[in-house]
Amino acid sequence: MTQTADDILKNLDLTAAELSGGSRAVRSPIDGSTLAEVHDTAASEMPAILERAQSAFKAWRVVPAPRRGELIRLLGEELRAAKDDLGALVSWEAGKITSEGLGEVQEMIDICDFAVGLSRQLYGLTIASERPGHSMRETWHPSGPVGVISAFNFPVAVWSWNAALAIVCGDPVIWKPSEKTPLTALACTKIFERAVNRFDDDAPEGLLQTLIGDAELGKVLVASPSVPVISATGSTRMGRAVAPVVAERFGKCILELGGNNAMIVAPSADLEMAVRAIVFSAVGTAGQRCTSLRRLIVHNSIREDLVKRLKAAYAGLPVGDPQAEGTLVGPLVDEAAGDAMTSALKAAESEGGTVHGGARVTEGVPAGGVYMAPAIVEMPGQSASVKEETFAPILYVMGYDDFEDAVEMQNDVPQGLSSCVFTLNMREAESFLTAAGSDCGIANVNIGPSGAEIGGAFGGEKETGGGRESGSDAWKSYMRRQTNTVNYSAELPLAQGVKFDI
Amino acid sequence: MTQTADDILKNLDLTAAELSGGSRAVRSPIDGSTLAEVHDTAASEMPAILERAQSAFKAWRVVPAPRRGELIRLLGEELRAAKDDLGALVSWEAGKITSEGLGEVQEMIDICDFAVGLSRQLYGLTIASERPGHSMRETWHPSGPVGVISAFNFPVAVWSWNAALAIVCGDPVIWKPSEKTPLTALACTKIFERAVNRFDDDAPEGLLQTLIGDAELGKVLVASPSVPVISATGSTRMGRAVAPVVAERFGKCILELGGNNAMIVAPSADLEMAVRAIVFSAVGTAGQRCTSLRRLIVHNSIREDLVKRLKAAYAGLPVGDPQAEGTLVGPLVDEAAGDAMTSALKAAESEGGTVHGGARVTEGVPAGGVYMAPAIVEMPGQSASVKEETFAPILYVMGYDDFEDAVEMQNDVPQGLSSCVFTLNMREAESFLTAAGSDCGIANVNIGPSGAEIGGAFGGEKETGGGRESGSDAWKSYMRRQTNTVNYSAELPLAQGVKFDI
Amino acid sequence: MTQTADDILKNLDLTAAELSGGSRAVRSPIDGSTLAEVHDTAASEMPAILERAQSAFKAWRVVPAPRRGELIRLLGEELRAAKDDLGALVSWEAGKITSEGLGEVQEMIDICDFAVGLSRQLYGLTIASERPGHSMRETWHPSGPVGVISAFNFPVAVWSWNAALAIVCGDPVIWKPSEKTPLTALACTKIFERAVNRFDDDAPEGLLQTLIGDAELGKVLVASPSVPVISATGSTRMGRAVAPVVAERFGKCILELGGNNAMIVAPSADLEMAVRAIVFSAVGTAGQRCTSLRRLIVHNSIREDLVKRLKAAYAGLPVGDPQAEGTLVGPLVDEAAGDAMTSALKAAESEGGTVHGGARVTEGVPAGGVYMAPAIVEMPGQSASVKEETFAPILYVMGYDDFEDAVEMQNDVPQGLSSCVFTLNMREAESFLTAAGSDCGIANVNIGPSGAEIGGAFGGEKETGGGRESGSDAWKSYMRRQTNTVNYSAELPLAQGVKFDI
C-alpha cells in the first residue's frame, strides 16, 4: 500500500537517466537516505535557456489569456490526478507529514482554479478623460520571463503560486528550486508537461524551464536582464543579496523572506482554541514554515495557565516518521537545522529563558533523520535571540499587561510576515488590524499565523521583503501596466489647460 | 503688471532670512541671475528630521483618511490662490514659459482634488473565505515617511503628485527637491503651511519637511531605514544608484527616470494634427520633459512631406524669454545642458545624421541664459546616440516601411516611459496598445507622448524604473497591504483541508 | 444675530415674487407659521421641462467628466459659503435642530468633494478576450435625465447625493422635492445657479430643474419615458406605487423607502455608549429619520438596567424650539405626524406594551408646532405595531435570551434599511455582519443605525426598496454600462469555438 520513493518517482514520469548519475545527491530528511542523484544545470546552458524563454514569451504573450488559462486548468486536472504521488514525494523530499504534503498539493490545485478564473479578468480600467473626444484606459500586459526561486519548505506550492499566475498572465517561467528539493521540482515539471501535451493550442517550447543547481546558478538567473521579474522565496539573507542586483537592472522583485510570527493571547481568548492553534502553528512542518508561530505574547493573567496547557499538549506530540499514521512532528531538513535549533535554545537560555523540550529525539524515529522535540521557551522579555528567525519548532513565550504593549512587542522585530491575536474582545480584535496595529502583511484573529488561504495576497513587510503572491491582485506583479489616452477627435487640446499654439 | 522674482517670493511668504546668506546660490535659467542664496540643510540635522517624521507618522496614521483629505483640500484651495505666483516662480527658477508654469500648478490642483476623493476610498477588499465562520479582508494602511526626490524640470508638480497622495494615505513627506530649484520647493512648503494653519484638526509637526541640498543629502535620505518609501524622479543614472540602496534595506522605490519617447506616424495620420503634436512634445519645456518627444518614426511614404512641414514649423518657433508673451521655447536649464545638446548633435552627425537647427541663439534672448534652437535630426537608422536621452529639444527622425518594424524600433531603446502613434487606422491604433505593441508605461493614439492627465497612472518600464504615480491606484505605493482572516466561529479548520489533531 | 426666515431666504437669492402669491403655503413645523406662498409647477409645463432635460443631456454627456466634476466642485464651494443659511432654512422648514441642519449641509459638501474625485474615475474595466487580435472593455456612459423625488426629512442632503453624482455622471436632474419643503429646494437651486455662473464652460440650460408640487406632479415625472432613472426617497407606500410604473417602461428605480431599524444590545455591551447611541438614534430629528432607531432588542440580563438608564436620559431631553440653544428634540413635521404617533402608542398598549412618555408637550415650546415627548415602549414581543414604521420618536424595547433569536427578531420585519449591534464580543459582532446575520443594507457595530458616512453605499433591502446612493459605486446607478469587443485583426473567429464557414 505505501509506495516507495522509487515507485512514486516512476509514477511521476521521472526516468532512471534523470535520477541517477548526476552530481547532486538528493537526501531524504526522513532517514538521510539518498533518493536520487540528479544532474545539475550547467551555467553554460543559461544563455540558451534565457533565449528560449524570450522566444516563448514572444509567442505566449499573444495567446489570449483565457486560452492560457485553459493550460492552467489542465495543469489543475493533472495535479488532481497526481495528488497522492506528488504529496508523498513532498513528504519524502522535504520531510513533511503526509497530511501536509497533500495539503500543499491541494494549494497548488486551488491556485490553478483561481488562475483559470483570473484568465478572463486581468482587469485594467477605463478612465474618465478631461479632454473632449478622448478616452483613457489602463491595460495590463505580460512582463516577460519570470524567474522563480523557491525554498525547500514549500517545494511545490510556491512554484505553483508563481507559475499559475505567471503563465496565465502571459509570462514563461524559469524555476530554480531549492537545491535540497530537486525531485519535487522535476516532478512538477513532468506534470506540467502532461498538461501541455493535452493543450489544444501550441504551447511554446520553453514556457517552463527548471534549473537544478545551487545558489551560484540562482545568481546567474537573478542577474539576467532578460528576466524582468524575479520571485524569490527564502531567507532574509538571500533576499538582501538578490534585491539590489535586480534593482540595479530595473527588474522587479517579489520577495517572500523570513517571518518571525507572533500570536497575542488576550485574557478573553478561547484558550482551548488557542492551544490548538498554537501547537499547529508552532510545530506543524516542524516549525519550518515561513509563517510558523515563533513568538507567543500572553497576557500575564493567563500566562501560567496557558504555558501549562501547552506543555501538556507538547508532551503528547508524536514526533517521528512523517509518513507514519499519527505523526504530527517530522524531521528537520538536515543536521544544520538541528544544530541551529540547539544553538538558538542555548542563546535563549543565556538571555534568561527557560527551555522546555527541544532535545534531539533518537528513539522511535527513523535513523538518519534529525528529529527534535519541539521547544517552549519562557523568556523574560523579547531579547536578541527572539528577534531572529530560527527555522525550527521553537516557541518563545513572553508576558504582557497592556494590549498596546503587546502590539508593540509584536511589531518590534525586523520581520513582518504574519501575526495574530486570540481574543473575544472586538476592540482588541479590530485594533490589531488597523494602521496602529500589526505591522505585518498578514494579521489574523482567532486563527494562527500560518495556513493562509490562496484567495488573499500572501506576503509581508520589512525584512520579509514586501512581495505579494497568490490571491487578490497579486497577479499584477507579473504584468506591466500601460496607460493609454486615445484621441478620436480632430482636435488636440492639452491637459491642464496648457496653451501652445504654433 | 509683471512682477519681479522678489515680489513673487515675498507673496509666497519667503523671508529675507531664508533667501539670503546661504551657501546655495539659486540661478535663473532665464538670464543666469541669482535669485537667492538659500541655506542648505546640514547632514547633521537628518537624525532629528527623521525622528520628527516618525513622530508625525505615529500621529497622522490614526487621523481618519477623510480628515487627512480635508488638509489636501485646503492645500488645493491655497494652490488655487497662489497659482499665478507659483506658476511665475516656476518660470523664474526652471525657465518654463508662463503657460507651462501655470499648467504645472494646475496639475497640482488637479491631484489635490483627486486625492480628496481618494481619501474616502483607499479601498481594500473583502474576500470570500473557504472556511465556515471565517471572513477575509484586505486593508491598506499607511507605510510611513515617504522620501520624495524631485527634479528641476517639474519642480512642483512631481512633489504634489507624491505629497497629495502620501498625506492622504497617512504618510509624512520628506522632500529633497533638485538643487537647481530650491525656491519653488520652499514656496510649496509655505503654501502647505497655509493649509495646515487653516486645518481644524492638529496636523502633526513634521508632516512635510523640505531638505535643501545636493545629491549627498539625497543619499542620506535614501539610505535611511526609517523611510520605507523613496519616490525618486530624475535620470536613469540616479535611479540606478538609488534603487539598490533602497532594495537592500527592503524599502520600496517609486522610480520615474529617463524616457526616450517616440511617435510613430503612419500613412493615414492626420498630418496637421501630427505636426502640432510633434512640435509641442518635442520643443515644449525646451525638450526637458521626461515625456518629451525625442524620436519620430515616420512611414517612408510621408516622411519627406512631414519633415518639410516640421522644418517650416520649427522655423517659426519663438525662442527666448519664457515670460515674454508668445515665446514657446525658453532656455535650457544651464550651460551643461547646452553643451550636452551640442555634443549629442555632433554624435548624431558622426552616425550619419543630418541636423537641422540646434544652434545656440544669442540674439533677441536674455543674456546669461542658454537658448538653443530646437533641432530636427534626420537619421539613417536608430543608432547609438538616438538610444540615449539628451535633455534638450532634439528630434531624431527615422523612416519605416512596415508597421511592425516601426513598433520594434519604438521598443528598441533601454527606456520605456511614453510613446504614441498617429494613425487613423484602427488596426494600427489598437495593435500599438497590445502586449505586442508599445513596451512603454504610456502609449497614446493621436496625441503626443507628453502632457498626461492626472487620472491615469504615470510612469514607465525598463530603465524608466517601473514606478507609477498620480492617478489610478498609484496611491497603493504609499501604503502597505494587510491580509486579514478573522475566525468568529468556535472551530479551527485548517486551509487546504489539512488535518492536524492534537 | 439670529436671523429671521425672511433674512435667510433673501440671503439665498429667493425673490419676493418667488415667495409670495403662490398657491402653496409653506408652513414651518416650528410654530406653524407660513414661511412663504410658493408657485406650483403646472403639469402643462412638463413637456417643455422634459425636452429641456433631453437637450441638456445631449450637450452634457459629451462634456468630459472631470469638467463636470469642476461644476460640482464649485457647488461644494458655494455650499460651504451658504452653509449657515441653508442649515438654518432646513431648521425653519423641516424643524430640525440647528446642529442637524448644519450636519445635513455638511453632508452635501462631503458628497460634492467625493463626486469631484469620482469625476476622474467612473472606472470601467478592460477585460481579457478569448480571441486573438481582440480587446474587450466595459465603459460607463451617462443614462439620461434623472428624476429625483425627495422627502421632507432630509430636504437637501438627499438631493445632493443624487445631483452630485448624476451631474458628474453626465445626467441632468429633474427634482421634485417634498411638497412640505419647497423652500430649501428652491434655495438649493439658487446655490446651484451660483456654481453654474462661475463655471468656465457652458453648462447647458436645464441641467437642474426643480418642480414644485404634490404627488400628482411626481406621478407625471415617474411615468415619463424620457427619464430613464427615478431616484425616489419616501415611504414604502410611495415606492410600491412608483416602482411598477417605472418598471413597466423599463426605467431604473433607486428606491430609498421605509426603515424599521433595530439595535441589539448584548450583555457585553458598553452600556454608557449604548445609551448615548440609542438616544441620538431614537430621538434625533424627532425620530423622523429613515434610519431612526425604532426597535431595541436587549438581552434580558441587562434589560431592566438599560431601560432604567434610558428613562433617566429621556427625562432630561430638552424638547422645544429647534433653533434654541440646547434643544435636542424639535417638533414633528405636522399634526398628522403627531396623531400617527399617538395612534401607534395606543396600538402598542393594546398589544400589551407599556408606554413611557409620548405625550404632547405644550409648555415651553413654540405655539403652533407639534412637540411630542419621545416615547419608550416596553413590549412583550414583536407584535404588529412594532413591525410598522411610524415616523416619530417611539422606541420599542424587547428582550432576548439567545443571540440567534435576537438576529431573527431583528430580521423579522418587512423593512431592511439599517441595523446595529452593541457588543464587545467579537463573535457576536462578526456574526451580525454575515450572510446569516442582519438582512439590512446597513449593519453597524457599536454605533447606532443612523448617521451614515457618505463614503459607503446607503440603502436597504426588502421594503426599503433595494436602492443605493452616496458612496462606494452607487454612481453606477446613474450610468449605463456598455460592453465592447474590438477586433483589430483581419480574422473573424467566433466565441466558444463555434464554426460557421460560409
Add this chain to the structure above:
Amino acid sequence: MTQTADDILKNLDLTAAELSGGSRAVRSPIDGSTLAEVHDTAASEMPAILERAQSAFKAWRVVPAPRRGELIRLLGEELRAAKDDLGALVSWEAGKITSEGLGEVQEMIDICDFAVGLSRQLYGLTIASERPGHSMRETWHPSGPVGVISAFNFPVAVWSWNAALAIVCGDPVIWKPSEKTPLTALACTKIFERAVNRFDDDAPEGLLQTLIGDAELGKVLVASPSVPVISATGSTRMGRAVAPVVAERFGKCILELGGNNAMIVAPSADLEMAVRAIVFSAVGTAGQRCTSLRRLIVHNSIREDLVKRLKAAYAGLPVGDPQAEGTLVGPLVDEAAGDAMTSALKAAESEGGTVHGGARVTEGVPAGGVYMAPAIVEMPGQSASVKEETFAPILYVMGYDDFEDAVEMQNDVPQGLSSCVFTLNMREAESFLTAAGSDCGIANVNIGPSGAEIGGAFGGEKETGGGRESGSDAWKSYMRRQTNTVNYSAELPLAQGVKFDI
C-alpha cells in the same frame, strides 16, 4: 454513429417515466416529431418548492463560497463529459446546427470555470472611515432563491449563466425553462445532480428545482415574495408583464429581452470580413438569437456592392437538417415563427422594401420542420416594421451618408441590446463606443453583434430590460450588498460633525 434522440436522452439519465405519459408533448423543430411527453409541474406543488428553496438557502448561504465553487467546478466537469450529448439534444429540441449546439454547451463550461474563480473573490470593499476608531466595509451576501425563466433559443446556456453565478453566490435556483424546451432543462438538471453526487460536502436538497410548464406557472414564480431575484430571458412583451409584478413586491429583476441589433458598415470597412460577420450574425441560429443581426446600415457608397455580395453569399447558404454536415441554416422553432417571418416580410414590402429570399424551403429538408430561406430586405428607410424584432432570419438594409446619422439610425429603435460597426477608421470606431455613440449594452467593432464572450457583462438597455448576466460583476445581481461601520473605540462621534450631547 449519429445517435437518435432517444439514445441521447438515455445517456443523459432521463428515464422512461419522465419522458412519457405526461401532458406536454415535446416537438422537435427539425421534423416536427414528438421527442417525449413530459409531465408538467402542478401549480399546487409550488408552495413546497418555494419552501424547499428557502430551506436550501438557509443551509447554502453559510457554506463558504469557495466550497460552493467546488460544486460548480464539478458541474463544469460533468458538462465537459456530457458535451456531445447535451449539444445534440439542443439541436434536437431547439433546432440548432450541431456546431452551435456544442458552442452553447461550451459556453456553459466557460461560465462554470469563470464562476469557480469568482468563488474566491465576490469582492466587497474596505473603505476609509471619517471617524477615528472606526472601520468601514461593504460585503456581498447571498440574496435568496433566484427564479430563472429562460427561452427556447438558448435553452441551456442562459440557465448556466444564471445558475453558475447564483449557486456560487449562495442562492438556490428555481428554473422555469421555455415550454418548448423541457428536455434540455431536464437533462441539465440530471447533469447538475451528477455534480451534486460527487460533491464532498452536503448540497442541500432543493438547490436546483426545475419547473416544467407554461407561462401560467411562470407567473406564480414571478409573484412569489420568497424569490427575491427573477432573471427572465424572453420577449419584451414578457418582460413588460414580469417587471412590474416583481417591482411591486420589491424584488429584483434581471431582464434579457428583445434586441433589434444593427451593424453600421462604413466605407473603410473590410468588406470581406463584414460579409462573413453579417451572414453569421443574421442567419446563425436561423436568426433566432436575441443578438441576431437584424438591421444593416450601410454607407451609400458601398451599399450596392455589399448587397450584391450578400445576395451571393445568401444564395449559397445550405438550409436544412441542422444535424447534417454542412448545414448552416436550420429550421425555425415552429409554424408560428414561420408565419411571423412571412408577415414581417409582407409588412416590409408594404413599407417600400424589396425582399430577396425569405420563402419557405420544402425541398431537401426534413418534412415537418419550418425551413425558411433567409431574407435580405432593402428598405427605403427605417420604417415601422424595421423597428420591431421578428425572430427570424430577416436582414433589413438601409443606407446612410453621414456617420452621425448612421449612429442615430442605429439608436432609433426601442430595443438596446447589441450593435456594431465595421470600419477601419479609428475615429468612427471609437466614437461608436462613446456616450454619444451606440445606446446599446453591447457595442462591437469589426465583429458582429452576436456571439459574446462570457467574460463581459451581457445585456442591454431600453426595452431590452437593463439586466446584465455572465461576466464582469454581473454576479452582484445575485447578492445583496451590506455596508458596515464598526466602532472599535470607546467614543461615539457622529458623522458630518453633528453634535448631540445628552
